[in-house]
Amino acid sequence: MRVRAITAAVLIAGLGAVGVAIAAEEGTHDARSALMKKVGGAAGAMTAIAKGEKPYDAEAVKVALTTISETAKVFPDQFKPGTETGDKAASPKIWEDHADFKARADKLSADAEKVLAQLPADAAGVGGALKTLGGNCGGCHEKYRIKTE
Numbered sequence: 287m288r289v290r291a292i293t294a295a296v297l298i299a300g301l302g303a304v305g306v307a308i309a310a311e312e313g314t315h316d317a318r319s320a321l322m323k324k325v326g327g328a329a330g331a332m333t334a335i336a337k338g339e340k341p342y343d344a345e346a347v348k349v350a351l352t353t354i355s356e357t358a359k360v361f362p363d364q365f366k367p368g369t370e371t372g373d374k375a376a377s378p379k380i381w382e383d384h385a386d387f388k389a390r391a392d393k394l395s396a397d398a399e400k401v402l403a404q405l406p407a408d409a410a411g412v413g414g415a416l417k418t419l420g421g422n423c424g425g426c427h428e429k430y431r432i433k434t435e
């Protein structure tokens with residue numbers, strides 16, 4: 287039973303990665319950038335609520351957090367060995383210390399899931415959640431993202 291459940295989980299995870307790869311060829315700057323844009327868009331939607339630019343909407347918060355959690359899970363898979371060529375925004379350090387890079391993505395995903403489990407009930411709560419999540423974004427970008435502009 288247990289083995290079967292694990293096999294199913296691995297299969298589902300694999301299918302998820304295939305779904306993402308359809309948008310842009312896997313392991314390219316475009317694919318990575320598209321995933322991060324999704325994360326950025328989700329964080330942006332939450333920021334608008336936290337700032338009062340948009341009314342609090344539990345469903346929108348849920349969708350944003352789910353997007354962040356799911357995307358962070360597949361993001362490190364886009365940095366396979368040999369795909370570092372021609373990428374201006376991703377630092378070579380990602381391939382040198384992939385375990386740390388993956389751990390940071392996993393932490394973001396886990397934090398998003400934690401917030402999901404105790405969904406913020408108002409704009410102030412969404413602001414607090416962004417602080418929790420935002421540390422992950424900034425920390426990883428500082429170490430692994432090269433500023434292109």
Ligand code: HEC
Binds near residue numbers: 322325387420423431
């Ligand atoms: C595990 C490391 C990591 C974490 C965590 C992370 N990022 Fe990123 N982010 C990157 C890297 C690496 C790039 C550059 C990718 C590339 O262009 O190939 C990037 C690029 C981006 C971009 C630019 C995308 C583009 O090409 O226009 C945005 C926006 C972004 N991240 C938002 C976020 C937000 C918001 C969070 C937190 C909720 C976050 N990121 C968390 C590593 C991370």
